Amino acid sequence: xxxxxxxxxxxxxxxxxxxxxxxxxxxxxxxxxxxxxxxxxxxxxxxxxxxxxxxxxxxxxxxxxxxxxxxxxxxxxxxxxxxxxxxxxxxxxxxxxxxxxxxxxxxxxxxxxxxxxxxxxxxxxxxxxxxxxxxxxxxxxxxxxxxxxxxxxxxxxxxxxxxxxxxxxxxxxxxxxxxxxxxxxxxxxxxxxxxxxxxxxxxxxxxxxxxxxxxxxxxxxxxxxxxxxxxxxxxxxxxxxxxxxxxxxxxxxxxxxxxxxxxxxxxxxxxxxxxxxxxxxxxxxxxxxxxxxxxxxxxxxxxxxxxxxxxxxxxxxxxxxxxxxxxxxxxxxxxxxxxxxxxxxxxxxxxxxxxxxxxxxxxxxxxxxxxxxxxxxxxxxxxxxxxxxxxxxxxxxxxxxxxxxxxxxxxxxxxxxxxxxxxxxxxxxxxxxxxxxxxxxxxxx
RNA sequence: CGGAGCGUAGCGCAGCCUGGUAGCGCGCUGGUUUUGGGUACCAGAGGUCGCGAGUUCGAAUCUCGCCGCUCCGACCA
Numbered sequence: 001x002x003x004x005x006x007x008x009x010x011x012x013x014x015x016x017x018x019x020x021x022x023x024x025x026x027x028x029x030x031x032x033x034x035x036x037x038x039x040x041x042x043x044x045x046x047x048x049x050x051x052x053x054x055x056x057x058x059x060x061x062x063x064x065x066x067x068x069x070x071x072x073x074x075x076x077x078x079x080x081x082x083x084x085x086x087x088x089x090x091x092x093x094x095x096x097x098x099x100x101x102x103x104x105x106x107x108x109x110x111x112x113x114x115x116x117x118x119x120x121x122x123x124x125x126x127x128x129x130x131x132x133x134x135x136x137x138x139x140x141x142x143x144x145x146x147x148x149x150x151x152x153x154x155x156x157x158x159x160x161x162x163x164x165x166x167x168x169x170x171x172x173x174x175x176x177x178x179x180x181x182x183x184x185x186x187x188x189x190x191x192x193x194x195x196x197x198x199x200x201x202x203x204x205x206x207x208x209x210x211x212x213x214x215x216x217x218x219x220x221x222x223x224x225x226x227x228x229x230x231x232x233x234x235x236x237x238x239x240x241x242x243x244x245x246x247x248x249x250x251x252x253x254x255x256x257x258x259x260x261x262x263x264x265x266x267x268x269x270x271x272x273x274x275x276x277x278x279x280x281x282x283x284x285x286x287x288x289x290x291x292x293x294x295x296x297x298x299x300x301x302x303x304x305x306x307x308x309x310x311x312x313x314x315x316x317x318x319x320x321x322x323x324x325x326x327x328x329x330x331x332x333x334x335x336x337x338x339x340x341x342x343x344x345x346x347x348x349x350x351x352x353x354x355x356x357x358x359x360x361x362x363x364x365x366x367x368x369x370x371x372x373x374x375x376x377x378x379x380x381x382x383x384x385x386x387x388x389x390x391x392x393x394x395x396x397x398x399x400x401x402x403x404x405x406x407x408x409x410x411x412x413x414x415x416x417x418x419x420x421x422x423x424x425x426x427x428x429x430x431x432x433x434x435x436x437x438x439x440x441x442x443x444x445x
Numbered sequence: 446c447g448g449a450g451c452g453u454a455g456c457g458c459a460g461c462c463u464g465g466u467a468g469c470g471c472g473c474u475g476g477u478u479u480u481g482g483g484u485a486c487c488a489g490a491g492g493u494c495g496c497g498a499g500u501u502c503g504a505a506u507c508u509c510g511c512c513g514c515u516c517c518g519a520c521c522a
Binding site for chain 2: 009011012013014015016017019027034036037091092108109138140142143144146150151155157209218283284285286318319320323352354355386387388389390391392393394396405407408409410417
């Protein structure tokens, strides 16, 4: 993408309403625009990252054997009357009436609807296990939206629903989700710690939240220092191997890690003192096993091998997709701007032309741009007539992990400069070498 | 929803107390200059002063009502 033809409305000054760093940077980097309290338009740069995150979520869900579908944002109230939640949910649920005076709502979640789909089409244990998920906009009419996309009213969420015959099967689905979430966050360059959580209004007894450590997090968290160091890495996972999946969950949850809601001071004290950590975290996902709460209420049953009819065992599992943008920036920034992890960056690399209009630098930049494209890497090429300082400041702000700087001085010696956004380290090399290096960095992506 | 504020140009703000033809910085447009970290100068464009009533010869400014937004708290993915 050539910056001269892109739409990147960056701001030099901080908008007054943004209090936390991720909100400020998303506004300044031209990623979002607020349209109402807690409701945002996603401008091209923000939209690219959002889609990238969605893509990673889809890929990891597919790997775990989960099946995508798409349910609507608007739902009929009747489904929610069946489960009893229409009255329970309260003011957070946005209620709408259509022209025929039917009660509708903008979905804050989809348990009722997915249960309706299930009961209509699944009759036998032979069709289990089944996990269906979608990535769809939700609305919760928060009393006080804040922190930009971290606590908006409208938000994009991946929510998945598992259906199993037995409790044991359902717990495997739960574990499978935990492992797939660990992979998902790791690919994004995040350390998200599963923490035992309180069940909240959805109900159920087995639940973990995934928290990204950040000073601006909304929850206080207590954990063993060894937990954030745990990595899934590139080990091979067979999601059908119950023992292996359970062992990974055990590895990631046996050490102490809890939010303030479930914190147990006595247990915490048992950790050696030097490993006791207290911090704050941003919740970016949650998994629940809740059994037959909805299937019983809504008559979602299957026939067992014995010919009996039993309510299906369910769980629901969410990832806050739009919220992840905020969490990623909270965890990856410095005083000059965002620092995207390679996994989620909107563009893999930026090209800065220091002397737009100079035949040699223009040609070198065009060459780099084409060579990167040939390797499947879409660079953001700053081809505007502007000062070097302004171009650097823009690149630093929007946070592309790598930058190739092309100027007459370097070209005279046959080199361009490759700079790492995170470390600030620069290295001079030929244009060909720079392309090769960037391609290598992104080879696994 | 309790408490506290704020709505004046795309962004950040002054002007309001003490009513008299709407300003500053950044950004934007044209030009000159400059060219390896937000350059300098010149000339411009851009505003229903959130909305509606009222007081007044005259309202951004005073009064009343409404709307929107932000912050702290309670609540939440």
